Amino acid sequence: MSPTPQQRRAERHRLGSGAKPAANRRGPSGGRKRPITVDAIVDTAFAIVENEGYEALTMRRVATALETGPSSLYAHVVNKQDLDELLIGRLCAEIELPEPDPANWRGQIIDVCAQLRDQYLRYPGISRAAFAAGLSNLDTLRLTEGMLAVLLAGGVAPQDAAWAIDSLSLYVNAYSLEASLARRRAAGDADDAWVVSRDELMRRFAALPDGYPQTRRYAAEITAGGGHDRFDFTLGVMLDGLAARSRP
Structure with missing residues (x-):
């Protein structure tokens, strides 16, 4: 049985970011795009909040900024609540x-x-x-x-x-x-x-x-x-x- 979203989040928090190995990606023009990782998702989310405010932050908005679809994010971040916890955790770590x-x-x-x-x-x-x-x-x-x-x-x-x-x-x-x-x-x-x-x-x-x-x-x-x-x-x-x- 596949782990539930809650189990995946708990395991990642217990071990650290738990990011899967990043795969190389290419953009529409053939140029290399930033791999999808937990850190990349969090960095992109911070940039959106800094420039547009927290109200603009959605999983779809992050996916668009990373030139991917929302489903690609869910392999690394369970949902918006999980992303929020990662953002606050990053700030607390500083x-x-x-x-x-x-x-x-x-x-x-x-x-x-x-x-x-x-x-x-x-x-x-x-x-x-x-x-x-x-x-x-x-x-x-x-x-x-x-x-x-x-x-x-x-x-x-x-x-x-x-x-x-x-x-x-x-x-x-x-x-x-x-x-x-x-x-x-x-x-x-x-x-x-x-x-x-x-x-x-x-x-x-x-x-x-x-x-x-x-x-x-x-x-x-x-x-x-x-x-x-x-x-x-x-x-x-x-x-x-x-x-x-x-x-x-």
Whole structure:
């Protein structure tokens, strides 16, 4: 009996890419084309996301870019979910994990999260793939393992550490997705023409009726923050709470 798609994916993740030997291919004009491998599929997928956004990524789009049919991809990548896991795994593999330092565990976790954020922001919208990515990819598990080691070294209880990693990852994913959408709006996408500047928001808040006194009074605070100020603030709040739970 042939292995199921799930079994093939699990075996490949257990052993590595598990790519089949690449066969030489020739294009319509007789020129040699890039062999179909897992790495070639992932590289092509990243190029599509970087240039067109994650929404444009489909198995058919990757196949077209590689000058082949979708069925050729399925010999190496089980389905779109499998491709998503490979993409997130590749990004996680690029993150430098620290040697756990009990005296600096908060700073180490913030640095790892910032690295993951920056990896996601290289490819517009790709953090959307991370929401459904399972923990079957060894590169993704490597990131979880590293974060868990840092938190445990900092005195965080195992259950708190496990759930904290999940919470931090969800926040990084959501923040990166929102930031990617904001960049597209700033670039002038027609569908996002409704987005307004901070100055315009301040004017609108100042003109609110009397039923919104707090929003009017604290409009500057509501709209404040540049760069990754809000990202740093939120991680700080989350880790402060985690540290408080860990105190005797």
